[in-house]
Amino acid sequence: xxxxxxxxxxxxxxxxxxxxxxxxxxxxxxxxxxxxxxxxxxxxxxxxxxxxxxxxxxxxxxxxxxxxxxxxxxxxxxxxxxxxxxxxxxxxxxxxxxxxxxxxxxxxxxxxxxxx
Amino acid sequence: xxxxxxxxxxxxxxxxxxxxxxxxxxxxxxxxxxxxxxxxxxxxxxxxxxxxxxxxxxxxxxxxxxxxxxxxxxxxxxxxxxxxxxxxxxxxxxxxxxxxxxxxxxxxxxxxx
Numbered sequence: 001x002x003x004x005x006x007x008x009x010x011x012x013x014x015x016x017x018x019x020x021x022x023x024x025x026x027x028x029x030x031x032x033x034x035x036x037x038x039x040x041x042x043x044x045x046x047x048x049x050x051x052x053x054x055x056x057x058x059x060x061x062x063x064x065x066x067x068x069x070x071x072x073x074x075x076x077x078x079x080x081x082x083x084x085x086x087x088x089x090x091x092x093x094x095x096x097x098x099x100x101x102x103x104x105x106x107x108x109x110x111x112x113x114x115x116x
Numbered sequence: 117x118x119x120x121x122x123x124x125x126x127x128x129x130x131x132x133x134x135x136x137x138x139x140x141x142x143x144x145x146x147x148x149x150x151x152x153x154x155x156x157x158x159x160x161x162x163x164x165x166x167x168x169x170x171x172x173x174x175x176x177x178x179x180x181x182x183x184x185x186x187x188x189x190x191x192x193x194x195x196x197x198x199x200x201x202x203x204x205x206x207x208x209x210x211x212x213x214x215x216x217x218x219x220x221x222x223x224x225x226x227x228x229x
Contacts, residue, residue: 092159
């Protein structure tokens with residue numbers, strides 16, 4: 001298993017440009033998440049999905065959109081890039097949530113995005 | 117919503133000594149507390165987790181303790197080695213939050229030989 005893969009690894013955007021960050025997992029996980037990590041800070045949740053066709057906002061969703069057409073893929077779209085979106089973006093996935101609590105979240109290697 | 121505070125922000129230890137990182141949480145419904153290790157340029161990796169029906173969990177040199185009454189949990193690393201140098205994050209989650217993790221701000225651990 002490759003686990004959670006993300007592309008690209010690095011990207012520089014100009015203000016106002018658009019791009020899609022790709023995320024794929026091969027563990028048949030139903031839950032997937034997008035986080036951003038700013039320097040010296042913890043990770044903040046942008047969007048999450050509990051299954052194909054179902055997505056919802058996290059803590060910091062403004063400026064982003066997501067879709068989940070398959071179990072494996074969970075792309076994150078930036079429509080009008082702004083300098084405030086300069087960050088490292090991590091995708092994560094987990095299997096299920098039971099009465100005992102959430103399952104382990106597995107993270108991808110991240111995409112480092114700079115908006116100039 | 118849940119708020120997780122993590123201390124200290126940096127921790128320097130001599131090789132062989134112990135390291136302790138503490139986190140407090142605000143939501144008494146939180147029942148899952150993972151710890152992640154993040155090496156430079158990589159994504160976070162789970163190193164240990166604890167659920168609210170357990171007070172302590174150990175895995176070789178790593179242990180986590182949970183005090184539900186005081187709403188805090190701690191990571192203990194014994195016999196530290198240079199490869200333990202990394203940023204460590206605590207997090208908390210509840211069963212009814214779709215697995216959404218609330219992370220602490222992280223602790224930079226430096227183990228000096």
